[in-house]
Amino acid sequence: MIGPLFRVFASEQDPRDREELVVAQYKSLTKQIPLLYVILLSNAWMVALSHHGSAPVPLTLHIPVILTGLCVARLLRWRRRSQAEPSFSEASRSLRATTVLAGLLAAAFLAWGLTLYSYGTAFTQGQVAFFIGITVVGCIFCLIHLPLAALCAAVIVNIPFVVFLVSTGNQASIAVAVNIFLVSMAMLAILGTHYNDFASLIRERRRQRLKQAEIEDLAAENRWLANHDALTGLPNRHNFLAAIDAALSSVNARHAELFIAVVNLDGFRAVNDAFGNQDGDHVLMEAARRLGSKDDIDFMVFRLGGDEFGLVWQRPRNGVAAVLAECEEICASLAVPYPIGGVEARISATMGLSSSGTVAGCARSIHEAAQYALVHAKRNHRRGRVTLFTMDHQDAIRRHSILEQAMQTTDLDAELTLAFQPIVDVRSGLPIGFEALARWDSQDLGPVRPDEFIVVAERAGLANRLTCVLLAKVLAVAATWPAWLRLSFNLSMQDICSSDSVLRLVAILNRSGVDPGRIDFEITETAVVGDFDQLVEAVTVLRAMGAGISLDDFGTGYSTLWQVNRLPLDKIKVDRSFVTNINESTTGYKIVKSVIALCRDMKINCVIEGVETVEELDTLRELDCGLVQGYYYSRPLPADAVLGYIDATFAGTAVSRRSQNEPAEFPKPRRRNFAGRRQAARRPA
Template identity: 45%
Template sequence: MIRPQDLASLRTIPAVKAALSRSQIDAFSRQLPLLYLILVVNSVAVAATHAAVAPAWLAVWLPLAMCTACAIRLVVWVRRRRHLASLTDAEVASRLRTTVWLIALLGALFTSWGLLLFPYGDAYARAHVAFYMSITVIGCIFCLMHMRKAALLLTAIVIVPFSLFFLQTDNAVLVAIAVNVLLVAIAMVVILLNYYRDFANLVESKHALQAKQAELQRLSDENSRLANLDILTGLPNRRRFLADLDALFRTASAGHERFAVGVIDLDGFKQVNDLYGHGAGDRVLEEVGRRLSDVSGPRIRLARLGGDEFGLLVTQVREQQDLRDIGATICDMLRAPYAWPGATARLSASLGFAIYPDAGLSPAQLFERADYALYFAKEHRRGGTTIFSAEHEKQIRELGKLEQALRHADLESEMSLHFQPIIDVSCDRVVCHEALARWSSPALGAVPPSLFIKVAERSDLIHTLTASLLRKVLSTMRECDRAARVAFNLSARDIGSAQAVAKIVDIIRASGIEPGRLTFEVTETAVIHDFEQAAASLEVLKRLGANISLDDFGTGYSSLTCIHRLPLDKIKIDRGFLDRIDTDRAAQDIVRSIVQLCRSLKLTCVAEGVQTDAQASVLLELGCTVMQGFYFGEPTPFDGQSVVV
């Protein structure tokens, strides 16, 4: 509610004064034709009744000139009225001042003309002049109700001379007319002042309401902006990105235009958070936002989708090479070092694109295909760009069939285990067997673990699969020598879920198998995916009594700090270092460093993927005595004798 005191304070504000001036000139412009009509018609009537008794210059030419001036002024106002909204506040104020003085001038002219005309003619003609002057000024004052200064000035210019002139006559009727007109003028002035005050209050109320509405609109716009903005990077957020994608899709589908949806993911960002803290991660994301803003333009719109994932929309796509160039620019830009006081980090970025209409016919499908292209880039072209293709479409269909088959699979009967020995060559003794899952699907046949494990991890099936395989392992261990030990692989999603780890603990306890006979293997990339949760999960398994092994060491982004913080018992050197270890001095140096690292941390070092006697000999020379690979034995099903010490 707008209070009177609010209006009083508003009157001193220049903006309110300007609003009042605009309202005055707008109201006056609508009543001006009526004012000039009253003035001209009444003047012509008086001139006609005096044409025969007064001089021609007074009865004809002077009123003709004044009426012509009024007509010209009216035409000018009508033409200018359409441009009133475009006038500045200063121009409005200047035009009001000009209008006031012109009205004063016209009032003086017409009053003088009426008083000069009064002596001519008979009593009826003189009464006509008195009536003309009184009724005309009253009509004009009513037309000037929105312009207080002009109305008061006109009242003074006409009524005062009129009253004085007729009060000095000896005619009682004319004196009475003068007194009546004076009283009416006083009443009109009071009405005028009251009306103008109400008019001004109304304008001020309207201005106050508009100001409040403008402020509410500003706040609403700001809220909308914040709701669609990622505060950390300054880029649009996921909500805005999806809305822009929907809008772009509607426009493109109507005009048959090609555009692309892209998804960017930072490679190695998790390690920055783990090593330097979330504050450092925020600094990196802020810098990524600044760099991506430099790429943004009329054709390219970027947004932060969440975490270290960003989205982009590219319009006017003609060739795939155009997208590859954009992707290369972004990847190169994000590959530059990120520095802050006390530290420097280097990251890369992988990018996936999906083109409309080639890759999808709906916003959701395009985004999904761009995400798949990103996944492919991270798997095969880390730090590069992948554009969704027909081959990817084929892979999606195959993985979809595989996922459906896995969902409907009888895990108990279709899944089996093979065991591969891990040998301590220094004493030629099997120290452990690694359990490896195998799937024979009635519909698809033998499915490689690299495929069905990947599908299970990308869906909600991995926990069910892990639990089923773990029960099989424990059941097998019950049939083996009590000294036999088995290594079992856990996925990133397994150790990333406290509930999944709790279920694993329950299964082990229910089996009656001694936890110390189990070694849980996790990869570097699985640990880095969510280091804090992974460390907590591995600590739970360690407290249970199980052993922990870090698999594929050297392929990820681990550091000495990460390894030191994990409850590890073993480190398995990735098989990639063994391919040319018998001839590659650099590979030998790396393996020697890892062996020394394990010795310093009192960890068992295991070399996996050993296939030749030459590789085994070099490893032994480098100090690695525990090995695994086809050279020592292939994975085989349990036959009652294969899993022994």
């Protein structure tokens, strides 16, 4: 019967569960103990009044008054406690004091009751017995959430009282004693069961609360991750657009101006490839720190993804000059070398800037304008600088939109044409091949510049469609040329970004009947810093057919020598920006000299683009350059003028070159044995 109560004292509890249980016991007793004192005092005064006149006054008045004062004081104290939230230590002290006081009060009321028992009649003695028995039951109920106090009161009252009743020898008294004992035991058993359920409920409630707290913490963490970049801790792209929306509403209300900048780290991918992802992450974190390092910054910083960051300002109207100056300072700070493992990584930062004063519309429109300014800066050799989005850019966007619509609806096969610029051997002055250049004479828009429609095609995902049309056309022209004459053809990143695109090129080449060994496919450095593994796979397929591979516009992108060495190249074409003013520019001269030496060491040909003056040609001859291309020899020619140009060029030579398969003095691409190198690389050391 006392098993449940025994388990109350024998069970071990987690300290955190015990703390919660003690506080819960305390809160429960603030409601139950005042009721206990009301029951105790009302019963005691009924007994005192029934003995008035038969018992001494001190027993019927003085002692009840003293006990009443003590109980009322405790009752008021518990009422005050119910208004405050207790700590664990406060609750523990109060429960210990209550347990001790329960034993003392039980002994005091028992002694008072037994003293009165001898002064009454059989009826009043029965009332005393009832008082003691019912008071014990009430105490057990009211102290049900403090079992030790209830047990103390029951033991201190019941054992002496039962012994007293049994000692009287009266049969009725003995029966009352037995009843009191049995009821008390039953009540203690109920107390034990109820308290165990109460304790289990508190533990479960705590576990549920902890689980809920974990869920809330996880939800908060997910919300943070959804709005922040895990590496740098900066707000992310999602937060960026929301912040622009909020800032746009704010500046409109205050008649201010919103500025948005998109920052791209030029050369970061090369640093990441050279030093590894861990050091690349270090560079990104350092860049994020520099962006927010100034104490007086009044802009928000975001990481938009990869090596791209976003900045948001709110400034008074006509504050463009100040923002531009601040952006230049930011670019300069990001260009300071980054220490990595004892060496310094050097990158720059290009920034596109837009404002709500120039771009009307929503947050996304202003962001896209800043993005356009960034791309425009990179395409126009303004890396490491700030480019502000202007109305000229707005006009260009409209123009590009018109071009894109026209490109999607027009018959490209009918409107696209080709021009050919010769690639000339410097030593002989004779052409060894031609580079095919696209031209578009739109029926609706008129002639469209190549730099316009090629950019639009790449942005709209139409580049591969253009390439397929142009490749079929250029191969048809090349089939009419002498077999020794080579053809260079440019490929877009979209042409080599997937196996399907490469297979379309292979199919067109196979249908043409032109020897693939006469074709040089040119890829730009922007393709090299894209999906490099896919690029290697595409280049390997094309080269396996016999086609040559050239790296175009070398020096304008961010390919590394490691990447260049991994590609099975036949030629490197140096961008014309390094040739312009080569006689006055020491830097350009040194770069061209170094690239020529690099190609010589790699046993591949080097083609210098953009040669326009005899002085430039003489300088390149001094540097032992083999192949050149530029206006000095010829502007791009229509397809039907190529053979005439060849005849005119070879006029006066001893032998007609068109009658031979290949002129002996023309430099041939010296192919490297990449298959053997790869096999050697696979051999165990």
